[in-house]
Amino acid sequence: MTAHHAPAAPVFHGGRLDAARRLYPEAPQPWIDLSTGVNPHPYPLPPVAPEAWSRLPDDDAFAALCAAARRAYRAPAEAAIVAGAGAQAFIQMIPRVFPARRVAILGFTYAEHEACWAASGARVSTAATLDALGESNVAVIVNPNNPDGRVIEPREIAALAQHMTRRGGLVVVDESFMDFTPLHSVASLAATEGVIVLRSFGKAYGLAGLRLGFALCSPALAAPLRAALGPWAASGPALAIGARALADERWLPAAAVACATDAKRLDSLLERAGFGLVGGTSLFRLVRHDKAGDWFSRLCASGVLAREFPQRPEWLRFGLPGGESAWRRLATALEIG
Known part of the structure; x- marks a missing residue:
């Protein structure tokens, strides 16, 4: 008999502008959505051939995308890209x-890891240190971490992966926010049995709606993943745009510099408003305030959506404003404009 597990409980996410609009119908328009860690200056969309929209994506399109991803992420030739x-x-x-x-x-x-493993029937624990992961069947590391930006050095993850692999375990490294800090990536371990490295395309490239990401792993792990995803796991336009963007060696470094500059500007703005910096990446900043809940409501009333954390009520996370108008709106909402 097949075991059935309860579906995962909904996870509280950023980007819920629809809910914010319903709760604050009098807020000024347009809303400034700072609740997600997505580059507000997206990669310029290239022309997409009409057949990418009208035909099912073929194997060559997947191969071209995965080849571009392999080069961009510096994955070994022996690793599979899914x-x-x-x-x-x-x-x-x-x-x-x-x-x-x-x-x-x-x-x-990021709470989805726990929710999805728990829904599968696993006993899930949260570890405070890397050493505490080693006796599990599966170890999950988000690196850089969301929401505080904590970074675990590659050599430490490599040592854990060696230990877990000897025990027949699995290490999942979620590098969704790694694009601007490639020196911290463990993509070089992707061919190792027992290691899966996840990469997100949409965050650094500012195209979250495209819905594109990758698993870098050994061919033995890739085969059942591909089978489970089924054919056409990404859309034709996503394949074409992703391949073009990942092959653009000039755009990403320039975007990294621009976002890092904006992150420093955001730090200054939030500190002037009385927030204490906890951490973050160059795509989002995590701050603390004793009255974070009140601030969240005040910002929403001003049409500015930040990210709150029910489990950490003293925290708020802010993404980068997307232009001078958005910066001015944020400064005004923080009462320092």
Whole structure:
């Protein structure tokens, strides 16, 4: 008899502008959505051939995208590259394809990992240190971490992966926010049995709606992942746009510099308003305030959506404003404009 597990409880996410509009119908328009860690200056969309929209994507299109991803992420030639509809697709799929009894997640972190493993029937624990992950069947590390930007050095993850692989375990490294800090990536380990590295396309390239992401892993792990995803796991336009963007060696470094500059500007603005910096990446900043809940409501009333955390009520996370008008709106909402 097949075991059936309860569906995952909904996870509280950013980007819920529809809910914010319903709760604050008098807020000024347009809303400034700072609740997600997505580059507000997206990669310029290239022309897409009409057949990318009208035909099912073929193997050559997947091959071209994966070749571009291999070069961009510096994955070994022996590693497999699996494309899917965002890193989230793999976060949900991996527990079903590789079921485990005991899963340890380096926390506090992105809640979908825990929700998806728990829904698969695993006993999930949150670990405060890397060493505490080693006795589980599966270890999950979000690196850089969401929401505080904590970074674990590649050599430390490599040591854990060696230990876990000897025990027949699995290490999942979610590098969704790694694009601007490639020196910290463990993509070089992607051919190792027992390691899966996840990459998100939409965050750094500012095209989250395209829904594109990758699993970098050994061919043995890639085969059941591909089978579970089924054919046409990414759309034709996503394949074409992703391949073009990932092959553009000039755009990403320039975007990294621009976002880092904006992140420093955001830090200054938030500190002037009385927030204490906790951490973050160059795509989002995490701050603390004793009255974070009040600030969240005040910002919403001004048409500015930040990211709150029910489990950490003293925290707010802010993405980058997308232009001078948005910066002015934020400054005004923070009462320092």
